[in-house]
Amino acid sequence: MTPQEFDAFYAASFSRLTGQLYVITGNWSEAQDVVQEAFIRAWGRRRTFDPGNAPEAWIRTTARRLAHSRWRRLARGLLLAGRHHRQEPFTVEPPTEEHLILVTALRxxxxxxxxxxxxxxxxxxxxxxxxxxxxxxVSAVKSRLARGRTALAAILADQAPTSEEGKLRV
Incomplete structure (x- = not known):
C-alpha cells in the first residue's frame, strides 16, 4: 500500500473504526487513542497491506488489543494506588438515553x-x-453471540428509557 493509498484508507476508515471501538470501550477518547495508535503501528506495515489483505481488520484487532492492555494496566494501577482511595468509575455521557442504556448494558x-x-x-x-x-x-464465537444476546436482552428488559421517543430496539 502506497503512502497515498494509506492516507485514503485512513480518511475512509478512522471514524468508523473509532465508533466501533467506542462501543467496545465505552469511552470516546480511549477509542480515538487506540485507533490512532493502531494506525501508527500500521504505517510501518503499510507495504504488506493490500485491498485483499483486510487492513481494517488488522487495525481493529490491534486497537481492541491496545484497549484491553490499557484497561489491564489501569486496573492494576488503580488496585495498587486505590487501596486507600476509592474512586467512582469514570463514565462518558452519551448523546441520548437510549445510547446510555445500550452502552451500560454492553459494559x-x-x-x-x-x-x-x-x-x-x-x-x-x-x-x-x-x-x-x-x-x-467458530463454535466459540457462536456460543458467545448466543450467550451475549441472551444476557443483553435480559439486561435491557430490566431497563427502559424514560422518554417516549427513546424506545429501545433490541
Missing part, C-alpha cells in the same frame, strides 16, 4: 461476548471473520 457483558456482539452486529463481520479476528473457534 455488563463479559469482554469476549461484548467483542463478539460488536464485531458481528456493528462491524457486520461474519461469524468466521469474528473468529479470525479474536482467535476463537
Amino acid at each position: 455488563d457483558l463479559p469482554e469476549a461476548q461484548r467483542s463478539a456482539l460488536v464485531l458481528h452486529h456493528m462491524c457486520d463481520l461474519s461469524v468466521e471473520q469474528v473468529a479470525a479476528e479474536t482467535g476463537a473457534s
Whole structure:
C-alpha cells in the first residue's frame, strides 16, 4: 500500500473504526487513542497491506488489543494506588438515553461476548471473520453471540428509557 493509498484508507476508515471501538470501550477518547495508535503501528506495515489483505481488520484487532492492555494496566494501577482511595468509575455521557442504556448494558457483558456482539452486529463481520479476528473457534464465537444476546436482552428488559421517543430496539 502506497503512502497515498494509506492516507485514503485512513480518511475512509478512522471514524468508523473509532465508533466501533467506542462501543467496545465505552469511552470516546480511549477509542480515538487506540485507533490512532493502531494506525501508527500500521504505517510501518503499510507495504504488506493490500485491498485483499483486510487492513481494517488488522487495525481493529490491534486497537481492541491496545484497549484491553490499557484497561489491564489501569486496573492494576488503580488496585495498587486505590487501596486507600476509592474512586467512582469514570463514565462518558452519551448523546441520548437510549445510547446510555445500550452502552451500560454492553459494559455488563463479559469482554469476549461484548467483542463478539460488536464485531458481528456493528462491524457486520461474519461469524468466521469474528473468529479470525479474536482467535476463537467458530463454535466459540457462536456460543458467545448466543450467550451475549441472551444476557443483553435480559439486561435491557430490566431497563427502559424514560422518554417516549427513546424506545429501545433490541
